[in-house]
Amino acid sequence: MLWDSVPGQGALKKRLSDAVRHGQVSHAYILEAADLSAGMQMARGFSQLLLCEYGTGCGTCRSCRLVEMGSHLDVIYVLPEKNNVLTVDEIRKKLVDDMEIRPFRSSRKIYVVDQADKMTVEAQNALLKTLEEPPSYGIILLLAENSESFLPTILSRCVLLRLQTDPDPEERFPEEERRAVLSVCLNLHELDSTGISGAVDSWQEAHIPSETVVMLFRYWFRDMLLWKSAGNDTRFLLHSESRNIREAAEHYSFQQIQKALSAVDRAETRIYLNVNETIAFNMLLMDCRPVTENRPLTAEEFDEYLIPDEEEKRFYRMES
Ligand SMILES: [Zn+2]
Missing domain, CATH: 1.20.272.10 (Zinc Finger, Delta Prime; domain 3)
Known part of the structure:
Protein backbone atom coordinates (compact mmCIF):
# COMPACT_ATOMS: atom_id res chain seq x y z
CA MET A 1 0.00 0.00 0.00
CA LEU A 2 1.06 3.54 -0.59
CA TRP A 3 1.15 4.43 3.06
CA ASP A 4 3.53 1.58 3.77
CA SER A 5 6.27 3.99 2.79
CA VAL A 6 5.38 6.21 5.75
CA PRO A 7 7.28 4.91 8.78
CA GLY A 8 5.45 4.49 12.07
CA GLN A 9 1.93 5.89 12.26
CA GLY A 10 0.66 2.42 13.21
CA ALA A 11 -2.14 3.80 15.38
CA LEU A 12 -3.29 6.21 12.70
CA LYS A 13 -3.26 3.57 9.97
CA LYS A 14 -5.23 1.22 12.18
CA ARG A 15 -7.75 3.89 12.97
CA LEU A 16 -8.37 4.61 9.30
CA SER A 17 -8.50 0.92 8.35
CA ASP A 18 -11.00 0.29 11.15
CA ALA A 19 -13.14 3.20 9.97
CA VAL A 20 -13.28 1.71 6.46
CA ARG A 21 -13.97 -1.79 7.74
CA HIS A 22 -16.80 -0.66 10.02
CA GLY A 23 -18.29 1.73 7.48
CA GLN A 24 -17.56 4.71 9.71
CA VAL A 25 -15.63 6.89 7.33
CA SER A 26 -16.10 10.61 7.91
CA HIS A 27 -16.63 13.11 5.13
CA ALA A 28 -13.76 15.32 6.15
CA TYR A 29 -10.37 14.81 7.73
CA ILE A 30 -7.53 17.12 8.57
CA LEU A 31 -4.18 15.38 8.30
CA GLU A 32 -1.74 17.46 10.29
CA ALA A 33 1.87 16.59 9.56
CA ALA A 34 5.18 18.37 10.08
CA ASP A 35 6.34 16.54 6.97
CA LEU A 36 3.70 17.22 4.33
CA SER A 37 5.07 14.61 1.96
CA ALA A 38 4.40 11.97 4.62
CA GLY A 39 0.93 13.48 5.00
CA MET A 40 0.42 13.18 1.26
CA GLN A 41 1.52 9.54 1.26
CA MET A 42 -0.95 8.85 4.07
CA ALA A 43 -3.70 10.59 2.10
CA ARG A 44 -2.92 8.59 -1.03
CA GLY A 45 -2.79 5.35 0.96
CA PHE A 46 -6.12 6.16 2.54
CA SER A 47 -7.58 6.92 -0.90
CA GLN A 48 -6.32 3.56 -2.09
CA LEU A 49 -8.00 1.84 0.83
CA LEU A 50 -11.26 3.71 0.24
CA LEU A 51 -11.43 2.97 -3.47
CA CYS A 52 -9.93 -0.53 -3.59
CA GLU A 53 -12.15 -2.99 -5.42
CA TYR A 54 -11.59 -5.48 -2.60
CA GLY A 55 -11.81 -2.96 0.20
CA THR A 56 -8.33 -3.81 1.42
CA GLY A 57 -6.05 -1.39 -0.39
CA CYS A 58 -4.63 -4.48 -2.09
CA GLY A 59 -2.32 -2.43 -4.28
CA THR A 60 -2.95 -4.66 -7.29
CA CYS A 61 -6.54 -4.09 -8.40
CA ARG A 62 -7.21 -1.58 -11.14
CA SER A 63 -8.42 1.04 -8.71
CA CYS A 64 -5.40 0.70 -6.43
CA ARG A 65 -3.05 0.96 -9.38
CA LEU A 66 -4.77 4.06 -10.70
CA VAL A 67 -4.47 5.74 -7.31
CA GLU A 68 -0.83 4.78 -7.20
CA MET A 69 -0.22 6.30 -10.62
CA GLY A 70 -2.06 9.42 -9.56
CA SER A 71 -4.55 9.00 -12.38
CA HIS A 72 -7.69 7.79 -10.63
CA LEU A 73 -10.46 10.09 -11.80
CA ASP A 74 -12.20 9.98 -8.43
CA VAL A 75 -9.20 11.28 -6.53
CA ILE A 76 -8.84 15.00 -7.09
CA TYR A 77 -5.82 16.90 -5.94
CA VAL A 78 -6.22 20.54 -5.06
CA LEU A 79 -3.12 22.58 -4.37
CA PRO A 80 -2.14 26.23 -4.08
CA GLU A 81 -1.16 27.76 -7.36
CA LYS A 82 -0.55 31.47 -7.51
CA ASN A 83 1.35 33.16 -4.69
CA ASN A 84 1.18 30.02 -2.63
CA VAL A 85 -2.39 30.63 -1.48
CA LEU A 86 -5.58 28.67 -2.06
CA THR A 87 -8.09 31.24 -3.21
CA VAL A 88 -11.83 31.09 -2.95
CA ASP A 89 -12.07 30.70 -6.74
CA GLU A 90 -9.82 27.68 -6.77
CA ILE A 91 -11.70 26.03 -3.92
CA ARG A 92 -15.04 26.69 -5.62
CA LYS A 93 -13.94 25.46 -9.01
CA LYS A 94 -11.90 22.44 -8.04
CA LEU A 95 -13.78 21.28 -5.00
CA VAL A 96 -17.14 22.81 -4.18
CA ASP A 97 -18.58 22.76 -7.71
CA ASP A 98 -16.76 19.62 -8.77
CA MET A 99 -18.24 17.67 -5.89
CA GLU A 100 -21.69 18.15 -7.38
CA ILE A 101 -20.64 15.75 -10.12
CA ARG A 102 -20.98 12.12 -9.16
CA PRO A 103 -17.95 9.81 -8.98
CA PHE A 104 -16.70 8.49 -12.26
CA ARG A 105 -15.94 4.86 -11.54
CA SER A 106 -16.38 4.22 -7.82
CA SER A 107 -18.78 4.89 -5.00
CA ARG A 108 -16.64 7.64 -3.55
CA LYS A 109 -14.99 10.81 -4.69
CA ILE A 110 -11.99 12.01 -2.73
CA TYR A 111 -10.53 15.52 -2.62
CA VAL A 112 -6.99 15.79 -1.35
CA VAL A 113 -6.21 19.40 -0.54
CA ASP A 114 -2.46 19.87 -0.24
CA GLN A 115 -1.26 22.71 2.02
CA ALA A 116 -4.85 23.34 3.00
CA ASP A 117 -3.64 25.77 5.64
CA LYS A 118 -2.92 28.09 2.72
CA MET A 119 -6.67 28.56 2.16
CA THR A 120 -7.79 32.14 2.54
CA VAL A 121 -10.59 32.87 4.99
CA GLU A 122 -12.99 33.28 2.04
CA ALA A 123 -11.87 29.95 0.65
CA GLN A 124 -12.49 28.30 4.01
CA ASN A 125 -15.94 29.86 4.18
CA ALA A 126 -16.70 28.59 0.69
CA LEU A 127 -15.67 25.10 1.78
CA LEU A 128 -17.81 25.28 4.86
CA LYS A 129 -21.10 24.73 3.10
CA THR A 130 -19.78 21.57 1.45
CA LEU A 131 -18.54 20.35 4.82
CA GLU A 132 -21.97 20.94 6.31
CA GLU A 133 -23.87 19.06 3.65
CA PRO A 134 -21.52 16.82 1.74
CA PRO A 135 -22.94 14.41 -0.82
CA SER A 136 -22.86 10.81 0.40
CA TYR A 137 -19.89 9.98 -1.85
CA GLY A 138 -17.73 13.02 -1.02
CA ILE A 139 -14.63 12.80 1.16
CA ILE A 140 -12.28 15.70 1.82
CA LEU A 141 -8.74 15.27 3.10
CA LEU A 142 -7.11 18.51 4.17
CA LEU A 143 -3.34 18.31 4.56
CA ALA A 144 -1.79 20.92 6.79
CA GLU A 145 1.35 21.58 8.73
CA ASN A 146 -0.63 23.38 11.35
CA SER A 147 -4.32 22.84 11.99
CA GLU A 148 -4.53 26.02 14.04
CA SER A 149 -4.77 28.05 10.86
CA PHE A 150 -8.26 26.70 10.17
CA LEU A 151 -11.40 28.51 11.20
CA PRO A 152 -13.04 26.92 14.23
CA THR A 153 -16.07 26.17 12.06
CA ILE A 154 -13.88 24.10 9.74
CA LEU A 155 -12.13 22.34 12.62
CA SER A 156 -15.40 21.37 14.24
CA ARG A 157 -16.56 19.63 11.06
CA CYS A 158 -13.41 17.63 10.40
CA VAL A 159 -11.79 14.69 12.11
CA LEU A 160 -8.34 15.88 13.11
CA LEU A 161 -5.59 13.32 12.61
CA ARG A 162 -2.04 14.11 13.65
CA LEU A 163 0.89 12.27 12.14
CA GLN A 164 3.36 11.52 14.89
CA THR A 165 6.75 12.98 14.30
CA ASP A 166 9.25 10.25 14.93
CA PRO A 167 11.23 11.24 17.99
CA ASP A 168 14.98 10.93 17.70
CA PRO A 169 15.53 7.43 19.14
CA GLU A 170 18.49 8.67 21.16
CA GLU A 171 16.48 11.39 22.77
CA ARG A 172 13.94 8.96 24.11
ZN1 LIG B 1 -7.16 -2.79 -4.48
Whole structure:
Protein backbone atom coordinates (compact mmCIF):
# COMPACT_ATOMS: atom_id res chain seq x y z
CA MET A 1 0.00 0.00 0.00
CA LEU A 2 1.06 3.54 -0.59
CA TRP A 3 1.15 4.43 3.06
CA ASP A 4 3.53 1.58 3.77
CA SER A 5 6.27 3.99 2.79
CA VAL A 6 5.38 6.21 5.75
CA PRO A 7 7.28 4.91 8.78
CA GLY A 8 5.45 4.49 12.07
CA GLN A 9 1.93 5.89 12.26
CA GLY A 10 0.66 2.42 13.21
CA ALA A 11 -2.14 3.80 15.38
CA LEU A 12 -3.29 6.21 12.70
CA LYS A 13 -3.26 3.57 9.97
CA LYS A 14 -5.23 1.22 12.18
CA ARG A 15 -7.75 3.89 12.97
CA LEU A 16 -8.37 4.61 9.30
CA SER A 17 -8.50 0.92 8.35
CA ASP A 18 -11.00 0.29 11.15
CA ALA A 19 -13.14 3.20 9.97
CA VAL A 20 -13.28 1.71 6.46
CA ARG A 21 -13.97 -1.79 7.74
CA HIS A 22 -16.80 -0.66 10.02
CA GLY A 23 -18.29 1.73 7.48
CA GLN A 24 -17.56 4.71 9.71
CA VAL A 25 -15.63 6.89 7.33
CA SER A 26 -16.10 10.61 7.91
CA HIS A 27 -16.63 13.11 5.13
CA ALA A 28 -13.76 15.32 6.15
CA TYR A 29 -10.37 14.81 7.73
CA ILE A 30 -7.53 17.12 8.57
CA LEU A 31 -4.18 15.38 8.30
CA GLU A 32 -1.74 17.46 10.29
CA ALA A 33 1.87 16.59 9.56
CA ALA A 34 5.18 18.37 10.08
CA ASP A 35 6.34 16.54 6.97
CA LEU A 36 3.70 17.22 4.33
CA SER A 37 5.07 14.61 1.96
CA ALA A 38 4.40 11.97 4.62
CA GLY A 39 0.93 13.48 5.00
CA MET A 40 0.42 13.18 1.26
CA GLN A 41 1.52 9.54 1.26
CA MET A 42 -0.95 8.85 4.07
CA ALA A 43 -3.70 10.59 2.10
CA ARG A 44 -2.92 8.59 -1.03
CA GLY A 45 -2.79 5.35 0.96
CA PHE A 46 -6.12 6.16 2.54
CA SER A 47 -7.58 6.92 -0.90
CA GLN A 48 -6.32 3.56 -2.09
CA LEU A 49 -8.00 1.84 0.83
CA LEU A 50 -11.26 3.71 0.24
CA LEU A 51 -11.43 2.97 -3.47
CA CYS A 52 -9.93 -0.53 -3.59
CA GLU A 53 -12.15 -2.99 -5.42
CA TYR A 54 -11.59 -5.48 -2.60
CA GLY A 55 -11.81 -2.96 0.20
CA THR A 56 -8.33 -3.81 1.42
CA GLY A 57 -6.05 -1.39 -0.39
CA CYS A 58 -4.63 -4.48 -2.09
CA GLY A 59 -2.32 -2.43 -4.28
CA THR A 60 -2.95 -4.66 -7.29
CA CYS A 61 -6.54 -4.09 -8.40
CA ARG A 62 -7.21 -1.58 -11.14
CA SER A 63 -8.42 1.04 -8.71
CA CYS A 64 -5.40 0.70 -6.43
CA ARG A 65 -3.05 0.96 -9.38
CA LEU A 66 -4.77 4.06 -10.70
CA VAL A 67 -4.47 5.74 -7.31
CA GLU A 68 -0.83 4.78 -7.20
CA MET A 69 -0.22 6.30 -10.62
CA GLY A 70 -2.06 9.42 -9.56
CA SER A 71 -4.55 9.00 -12.38
CA HIS A 72 -7.69 7.79 -10.63
CA LEU A 73 -10.46 10.09 -11.80
CA ASP A 74 -12.20 9.98 -8.43
CA VAL A 75 -9.20 11.28 -6.53
CA ILE A 76 -8.84 15.00 -7.09
CA TYR A 77 -5.82 16.90 -5.94
CA VAL A 78 -6.22 20.54 -5.06
CA LEU A 79 -3.12 22.58 -4.37
CA PRO A 80 -2.14 26.23 -4.08
CA GLU A 81 -1.16 27.76 -7.36
CA LYS A 82 -0.55 31.47 -7.51
CA ASN A 83 1.35 33.16 -4.69
CA ASN A 84 1.18 30.02 -2.63
CA VAL A 85 -2.39 30.63 -1.48
CA LEU A 86 -5.58 28.67 -2.06
CA THR A 87 -8.09 31.24 -3.21
CA VAL A 88 -11.83 31.09 -2.95
CA ASP A 89 -12.07 30.70 -6.74
CA GLU A 90 -9.82 27.68 -6.77
CA ILE A 91 -11.70 26.03 -3.92
CA ARG A 92 -15.04 26.69 -5.62
CA LYS A 93 -13.94 25.46 -9.01
CA LYS A 94 -11.90 22.44 -8.04
CA LEU A 95 -13.78 21.28 -5.00
CA VAL A 96 -17.14 22.81 -4.18
CA ASP A 97 -18.58 22.76 -7.71
CA ASP A 98 -16.76 19.62 -8.77
CA MET A 99 -18.24 17.67 -5.89
CA GLU A 100 -21.69 18.15 -7.38
CA ILE A 101 -20.64 15.75 -10.12
CA ARG A 102 -20.98 12.12 -9.16
CA PRO A 103 -17.95 9.81 -8.98
CA PHE A 104 -16.70 8.49 -12.26
CA ARG A 105 -15.94 4.86 -11.54
CA SER A 106 -16.38 4.22 -7.82
CA SER A 107 -18.78 4.89 -5.00
CA ARG A 108 -16.64 7.64 -3.55
CA LYS A 109 -14.99 10.81 -4.69
CA ILE A 110 -11.99 12.01 -2.73
CA TYR A 111 -10.53 15.52 -2.62
CA VAL A 112 -6.99 15.79 -1.35
CA VAL A 113 -6.21 19.40 -0.54
CA ASP A 114 -2.46 19.87 -0.24
CA GLN A 115 -1.26 22.71 2.02
CA ALA A 116 -4.85 23.34 3.00
CA ASP A 117 -3.64 25.77 5.64
CA LYS A 118 -2.92 28.09 2.72
CA MET A 119 -6.67 28.56 2.16
CA THR A 120 -7.79 32.14 2.54
CA VAL A 121 -10.59 32.87 4.99
CA GLU A 122 -12.99 33.28 2.04
CA ALA A 123 -11.87 29.95 0.65
CA GLN A 124 -12.49 28.30 4.01
CA ASN A 125 -15.94 29.86 4.18
CA ALA A 126 -16.70 28.59 0.69
CA LEU A 127 -15.67 25.10 1.78
CA LEU A 128 -17.81 25.28 4.86
CA LYS A 129 -21.10 24.73 3.10
CA THR A 130 -19.78 21.57 1.45
CA LEU A 131 -18.54 20.35 4.82
CA GLU A 132 -21.97 20.94 6.31
CA GLU A 133 -23.87 19.06 3.65
CA PRO A 134 -21.52 16.82 1.74
CA PRO A 135 -22.94 14.41 -0.82
CA SER A 136 -22.86 10.81 0.40
CA TYR A 137 -19.89 9.98 -1.85
CA GLY A 138 -17.73 13.02 -1.02
CA ILE A 139 -14.63 12.80 1.16
CA ILE A 140 -12.28 15.70 1.82
CA LEU A 141 -8.74 15.27 3.10
CA LEU A 142 -7.11 18.51 4.17
CA LEU A 143 -3.34 18.31 4.56
CA ALA A 144 -1.79 20.92 6.79
CA GLU A 145 1.35 21.58 8.73
CA ASN A 146 -0.63 23.38 11.35
CA SER A 147 -4.32 22.84 11.99
CA GLU A 148 -4.53 26.02 14.04
CA SER A 149 -4.77 28.05 10.86
CA PHE A 150 -8.26 26.70 10.17
CA LEU A 151 -11.40 28.51 11.20
CA PRO A 152 -13.04 26.92 14.23
CA THR A 153 -16.07 26.17 12.06
CA ILE A 154 -13.88 24.10 9.74
CA LEU A 155 -12.13 22.34 12.62
CA SER A 156 -15.40 21.37 14.24
CA ARG A 157 -16.56 19.63 11.06
CA CYS A 158 -13.41 17.63 10.40
CA VAL A 159 -11.79 14.69 12.11
CA LEU A 160 -8.34 15.88 13.11
CA LEU A 161 -5.59 13.32 12.61
CA ARG A 162 -2.04 14.11 13.65
CA LEU A 163 0.89 12.27 12.14
CA GLN A 164 3.36 11.52 14.89
CA THR A 165 6.75 12.98 14.30
CA ASP A 166 9.25 10.25 14.93
CA PRO A 167 11.23 11.24 17.99
CA ASP A 168 14.98 10.93 17.70
CA PRO A 169 15.53 7.43 19.14
CA GLU A 170 18.49 8.67 21.16
CA GLU A 171 16.48 11.39 22.77
CA ARG A 172 13.94 8.96 24.11
CA PHE A 173 16.33 8.20 26.95
CA PRO A 174 17.88 10.53 29.51
CA GLU A 175 21.51 11.04 28.65
CA GLU A 176 22.87 9.64 31.91
CA GLU A 177 20.95 6.41 31.51
CA ARG A 178 22.02 6.13 27.93
CA ARG A 179 25.65 6.53 28.86
CA ALA A 180 25.41 4.03 31.72
CA VAL A 181 23.99 1.37 29.44
CA LEU A 182 25.97 2.03 26.29
CA SER A 183 29.33 2.19 28.05
CA VAL A 184 28.67 -1.41 29.07
CA CYS A 185 27.83 -2.30 25.48
CA LEU A 186 31.11 -0.81 24.36
CA ASN A 187 33.15 -2.81 26.87
CA LEU A 188 31.35 -6.12 26.65
CA HIS A 189 34.39 -7.82 25.13
CA GLU A 190 36.36 -7.13 28.29
CA LEU A 191 33.79 -8.10 30.88
CA ASP A 192 34.19 -11.17 33.04
CA SER A 193 31.42 -12.43 35.28
CA THR A 194 32.38 -10.04 38.10
CA GLY A 195 32.32 -7.14 35.68
CA ILE A 196 28.92 -8.23 34.43
CA SER A 197 27.28 -8.37 37.83
CA GLY A 198 28.92 -5.04 38.70
CA ALA A 199 27.38 -3.45 35.62
CA VAL A 200 23.94 -4.87 36.36
CA ASP A 201 24.14 -3.66 39.97
CA SER A 202 25.07 -0.16 38.88
CA TRP A 203 22.06 0.02 36.55
CA GLN A 204 19.81 -1.03 39.36
CA GLU A 205 21.29 1.47 41.78
CA ALA A 206 20.67 4.18 39.19
CA HIS A 207 17.08 2.91 38.77
CA ILE A 208 17.41 2.57 35.03
CA PRO A 209 14.15 1.15 33.73
CA SER A 210 14.48 -2.34 32.28
CA GLU A 211 12.82 -1.25 29.02
CA THR A 212 15.58 1.33 28.57
CA VAL A 213 18.27 -1.31 28.90
CA VAL A 214 16.53 -3.67 26.50
CA MET A 215 15.79 -0.98 23.95
CA LEU A 216 19.32 0.46 23.97
CA PHE A 217 20.84 -3.00 23.59
CA ARG A 218 18.53 -3.63 20.66
CA TYR A 219 19.49 -0.36 18.98
CA TRP A 220 23.17 -0.97 19.64
CA PHE A 221 23.25 -4.39 18.00
CA ARG A 222 20.83 -3.38 15.29
CA ASP A 223 23.18 -0.59 14.29
CA MET A 224 26.15 -2.93 14.54
CA LEU A 225 24.43 -5.41 12.25
CA LEU A 226 23.76 -2.64 9.77
CA TRP A 227 27.41 -1.68 9.88
CA LYS A 228 28.63 -5.25 9.54
CA SER A 229 26.27 -6.14 6.73
CA ALA A 230 26.11 -2.93 4.74
CA GLY A 231 29.10 -0.92 5.97
CA ASN A 232 26.71 1.95 6.42
CA ASP A 233 26.41 4.13 9.49
CA THR A 234 24.27 6.90 8.04
CA ARG A 235 21.07 5.21 9.18
CA PHE A 236 22.20 4.41 12.70
CA LEU A 237 19.55 4.90 15.36
CA LEU A 238 22.28 5.69 17.88
CA HIS A 239 23.97 8.12 15.54
CA SER A 240 26.11 9.84 18.16
CA GLU A 241 27.54 6.42 19.07
CA SER A 242 28.61 5.71 15.54
CA ARG A 243 32.33 5.59 16.27
CA ASN A 244 31.91 3.36 19.34
CA ILE A 245 29.61 0.95 17.55
CA ARG A 246 32.00 0.61 14.63
CA GLU A 247 34.83 0.04 17.06
CA ALA A 248 32.91 -2.58 19.05
CA ALA A 249 31.89 -4.31 15.83
CA GLU A 250 35.53 -5.35 15.40
CA HIS A 251 35.01 -7.92 18.15
CA TYR A 252 31.92 -9.50 16.65
CA SER A 253 31.23 -11.87 13.82
CA PHE A 254 28.03 -11.53 11.89
CA GLN A 255 26.58 -14.54 13.69
CA GLN A 256 27.56 -13.23 17.09
CA ILE A 257 25.61 -10.05 16.45
CA GLN A 258 22.56 -12.06 15.49
CA LYS A 259 23.00 -14.13 18.62
CA ALA A 260 23.15 -10.95 20.68
CA LEU A 261 19.94 -9.70 19.10
CA SER A 262 18.21 -12.96 19.99
CA ALA A 263 19.51 -12.56 23.53
CA VAL A 264 17.89 -9.12 23.67
CA ASP A 265 14.56 -10.67 22.62
CA ARG A 266 14.92 -13.33 25.30
CA ALA A 267 15.72 -10.73 27.96
CA GLU A 268 12.63 -8.79 26.99
CA THR A 269 10.49 -11.91 27.29
CA ARG A 270 12.01 -12.82 30.64
CA ILE A 271 11.31 -9.37 32.03
CA TYR A 272 7.80 -9.50 30.66
CA LEU A 273 7.34 -12.82 32.44
CA ASN A 274 8.60 -11.25 35.67
CA VAL A 275 11.85 -13.14 35.85
CA ASN A 276 14.12 -11.43 38.36
CA GLU A 277 15.72 -8.50 36.57
CA THR A 278 19.19 -9.14 37.95
CA ILE A 279 19.15 -12.65 36.56
CA ALA A 280 17.67 -11.56 33.25
CA PHE A 281 20.31 -8.88 32.74
CA ASN A 282 23.19 -11.08 33.83
CA MET A 283 22.10 -13.58 31.21
CA LEU A 284 21.71 -10.84 28.66
CA LEU A 285 25.25 -9.60 29.17
CA MET A 286 26.68 -13.11 29.14
CA ASP A 287 24.95 -13.83 25.86
CA CYS A 288 25.88 -10.54 24.27
CA ARG A 289 29.59 -10.80 24.95
CA PRO A 290 31.59 -11.48 21.86
CA VAL A 291 33.79 -14.52 21.84
CA THR A 292 37.38 -13.34 21.68
CA GLU A 293 40.70 -14.97 22.27
CA ASN A 294 40.79 -13.24 25.66
CA ARG A 295 37.66 -14.82 26.91
CA PRO A 296 37.21 -18.52 27.50
CA LEU A 297 34.25 -20.13 25.83
CA THR A 298 31.40 -21.57 27.79
CA ALA A 299 30.78 -25.23 27.06
CA GLU A 300 27.51 -24.25 25.42
CA GLU A 301 29.15 -21.78 23.11
CA PHE A 302 31.80 -24.27 22.22
CA ASP A 303 29.24 -26.60 20.73
CA GLU A 304 27.24 -23.88 19.15
CA TYR A 305 26.97 -22.82 15.58
CA LEU A 306 28.72 -19.60 16.24
CA ILE A 307 32.10 -21.18 15.82
CA PRO A 308 31.36 -23.87 13.28
CA ASP A 309 34.91 -24.20 12.15
CA GLU A 310 36.86 -26.90 13.95
CA GLU A 311 40.11 -25.10 13.41
CA GLU A 312 38.70 -21.96 14.88
CA LYS A 313 37.37 -23.85 17.89
CA ARG A 314 40.85 -25.00 18.74
CA PHE A 315 41.94 -21.40 18.71
CA TYR A 316 39.84 -20.62 21.73
CA ARG A 317 40.35 -22.00 25.18
CA MET A 318 37.60 -23.99 26.82
CA GLU A 319 36.23 -22.65 30.06
CA SER A 320 36.60 -25.28 32.72
ZN1 LIG B 1 -7.16 -2.79 -4.48
